[in-house]
Amino acid sequence: MLNLDLVESVLSNYKECYGEAAKTVYFSPGRVNLIGEHIDYNNGSVLPVAIDVGNYAAIGESKDQYFRFFTDKFKQEYQLSLADLETREYKPAGEWTDYIQATLLELLEAGIKLKPFYASIGSDLPGGAGLSSSASLELLIATTALAVADAELPELELAKLGQVVENKYIGVQSGLMDQLAIALGKEGEALLYNLANHGYRHFPLNLAEARILVIDSHKRRSLRESKYNERREECQRIADLLFAEGLIDSEKRPRYEEGTGLALLDPEKIAEANILLQEYYPEEASILSRRLEHVITENSRVYEFLQAVDGADLKRAGEVLNASHASLAKNYEVTGKEMDSLATACQAEPEVYGARICGAGFGGVVIALVSENFDQSMLNRILQNYHEATGYRAEAYFVNSTNGPSRID
Ligand code: GLA
Numbered sequence: 001m002l003n004l005d006l007v008e009s010v011l012s013n014y015k016e017c018y019g020e021a022a023k024t025v026y027f028s029p030g031r032v033n034l035i036g037e038h039i040d041y042n043n044g045s046v047l048p049v050a051i052d053v054g055n056y057a058a059i060g061e062s063k064d065q066y067f068r069f070f071t072d073k074f075k076q077e078y079q080l081s082l083a084d085l086e087t088r089e090y091k092p093a094g095e096w097t098d099y100i101q102a103t104l105l106e107l108l109e110a111g112i113k114l115k116p117f118y119a120s121i122g123s124d125l126p127g128g129a130g131l132s133s134s135a136s137l138e139l140l141i142a143t144t145a146l147a148v149a150d151a152e153l154p155e156l157e158l159a160k161l162g163q164v165v166e167n168k169y170i171g172v173q174s175g176l177m178d179q180l181a182i183a184l185g186k187e188g189e190a191l192l193y194n195l196a197n198h199g200y201r202h203f204p205l206n207l208a209e210a211r212i213l214v215i216d217s218h219k220r221r222s223l224r225e226s227k228y229n230e231r232r233e234e235c236q237r238i239a240d241l242l243f244a245e246g247l248i249d250s251e252k253r254p255r256y257e258e259g260t261g262l263a264l265l266d267p268e269k270i271a272e273a274n275i276l277l278q279e280y281y282p283e284e285a286s287i288l289s290r291r292l293e294h295v296i297t298e299n300s301r302v303y304e305f306l307q308a309v310d311g312a313d314l315k316r317a318g319e320v321l322n323a324s325h326a327s328l329a330k331n332y333e334v335t336g337k338e339m340d341s342l343a344t345a346c347q348a349e350p351e352v353y354g355a356r357i358c359g360a361g362f363g364g365v366v367i368a369l370v371s372e373n374f375d376q377s378m379l380n381r382i383l384q385n386y387h388e389a390t391g392y393r394a395e396a397y398f399v400n401s402t403n404g405p406s407r408i409d
Pocket residue numbers: 033036037038039040041132174175176177178359360361
């Protein structure tokens with residue numbers, strides 16, 4: 001469901017800022033990932049859903065060859081002239097505006113003849129929460145800039161453009177999942193995307209009587225400052241070794257920007273891979289083996305989850321979610337005390353089938369698959385247990401699946 005208050009607010013802010021009514025409003029969703037965590041940049045499969053919390057922009061004509069972006073959140077206007085952009089020089093400010101500048105620069109790189117516009121932006125998507133607020137903003141800017149320029153890019157190109165913004169400008173070596181989830185979002189459906197061959201299918205988000213609850217831990221993190229890039233680098237080293245030693249077919253090796261290729265390892269070869277890690281990296285072998293274990297088992301869990309949901313076996317689906325969290329905690333080490341307590345508090349409730357951290361980790365949200373009997377008293381118990389264990393106050397809400405970035409008026 002669209003947030004009509006926010007639509008009204010971006011429209012009235014637009015009028016106040018620029019002295020006339022906006023022409024159109026665009027919405028770009030956030031995403032939750034049901035399962036398949038930290039395997040997009042390893043060329044595994046993921047199962048995300050675009051959700052109805054996101055970024056909104058009221059748009060109108062530019063009067064002065066400047067792009068102007070007002071956001072209510074930061075009570076700030078950001079301006080950028082077309083002439084400045086055309087120098088192709090990136091001038092980062094270390095703020096949200098970097099995503100805008102980088103997206104516009106990449107559109108120019110893609111050969112799009114940009115036309116300036118004015119915008120007023122509003123969001124109900126928390127930042128740093130694992131719900132892809134940055135990918136949502138990149139795709140909002142790209143979609144509106146393309147529409148104003150009367151140009152188009154296929155969804156995959158749009159998603160890749162957002163990934164380049166993260167990798168080349170922001171400095172996060174993230175994969176393609178978030179941007180794909182958003183660009184290919186469909187109401188009522190989840191997206192199964194295979195990052196080894198770019199095959200994908202939409203699945204009706206049919207969880208029988210169960211629902212997905214999002215619980216925001218209110219512990220924030222920034223991927224730039226997290227160990228995200230370190231994890232990618234560890235996987236890269238493992239993959240380099242396994243390709244060099246012929247454990248993964250070198251013909252299948254992706255280019256660096258496309259991922260490490262680690263998820264292509266045949267699960268039956270894990271023992272052999274571990275021997276090689278012991279031989280080449282004796283001091284780090286135990287850590288690297290755990291990273292590998294996560295990547296390979298998480299990739300299988302995506303299909304186990306789908307199979308369980310397909311057979312309406314929610315108990316099994318929940319177990320798979322719990323196993324994903326356990327592996328992200330123990331093998332991949334991207335959860336931490338707060339997220340572990342929140343997941344544990346959820347998992348302890350009988351009407352919760354399963355729960356796991358969602359997104360990059362290090363803070364953010366937990367998603368829980370809950371039964372139709374799940375009620376407020378159970379939720380209160382979870383929030384209370386989490387508060388007692390960590391001092392943080394979490395907040396929970398149900399989200400709905402939605403379409404990708406689009407004009408909404
Ligand atoms: C972040 C990244 C994605 C993905 C997830 C973890 O959201 O942007 O590319 O790696 O973390 O699954």
